Amino acid sequence: MQGVGATEEAGAGSGVTERQGAVLEQALRLLVDGGERALTTAGVARAANCSKESLYKWFGDRDGLLSAMIAFQASKVRTLDVSGEALDGARLRAHLVAFATDLLEVLAGDVSLALNRLAIGQASREGSRLGRLLEERGRRQIGRRAGALLEAGRNAGLLGFDDAEEAYGALYGLVVADWHLRMLLGEDPSGLKKNFGLRAERAVNAFLALYGRKG
Numbered sequence: 001m002q003g004v005g006a007t008e009e010a011g012a013g014s015g016v017t018e019r020q021g022a023v024l025e026q027a028l029r030l031l032v033d034g035g036e037r038a039l040t041t042a043g044v045a046r047a048a049n050c051s052k053e054s055l056y057k058w059f060g061d062r063d064g065l066l067s068a069m070i071a072f073q074a075s076k077v078r079t080l081d082v083s084g085e086a087l088d089g090a091r092l093r094a095h096l097v098a099f100a101t102d103l104l105e106v107l108a109g110d111v112s113l114a115l116n117r118l119a120i121g122q123a124s125r126e127g128s129r130l131g132r133l134l135e136e137r138g139r140r141q142i143g144r145r146a147g148a149l150l151e152a153g154r155n156a157g158l159l160g161f162d163d164a165e166e167a168y169g170a171l172y173g174l175v176v177a178d179w180h181l182r183m184l185l186g187e188d189p190s191g192l193k194k195n196f197g198l199r200a201e202r203a204v205n206a207f208l209a210l211y212g213r214k215g
Helices: 004-014 018-034 041-048 052-059 062-074 089-108 110-122 129-155 164-176 179-184 196-211
Strands: none
Touching: 018 041, 018 052, 018 062, 018 110, 041 052, 041 062, 052 062, 062 110, 062 129, 089 110, 089 129, 089 164, 089 179, 089 196, 110 129, 110 179, 129 164, 164 196
């Protein structure tokens, strides 16, 4: 993510204070650098310069911390509240492009790649909690917020669809395509990370061609 606005919205969207967000950023960095074994309360407290008591107060046990980390990471994909504004075609498109660009940037980041690779590594274990948390606190959280934007577009007569989940799945597929899988499998990301804005615009144009209403 880039820019002050994105950082501020990430903190606000995840329901954490600025200090808690800084702690979660340190925890995420530990996870990227050392894997899940490095994610201990003592290690996080030391890296974030806070007490273990504060960690327990804010996030509960280790699973609570991991859940908060995933939700915080997911909140970096912005979906703005459009309920109080007069939504027209240009504003809807701008919101969709911002969402798509954020989604690309977050998924391409070291943190998201590390979280997904860890979850894939645990997938053969019965009841992998990391995979469940990524689905419940990550993907579904993003999907719910994006779904609210799509519903607002439908209510304004700008989009037409019968199933909001299906429409969001189409948007997600157009934005992400196969490049995230390629990055997870180790492809050099330097070329894939170029022109996220252009990729987002093309994906939104294709989505609006499928679901947009004129007039």
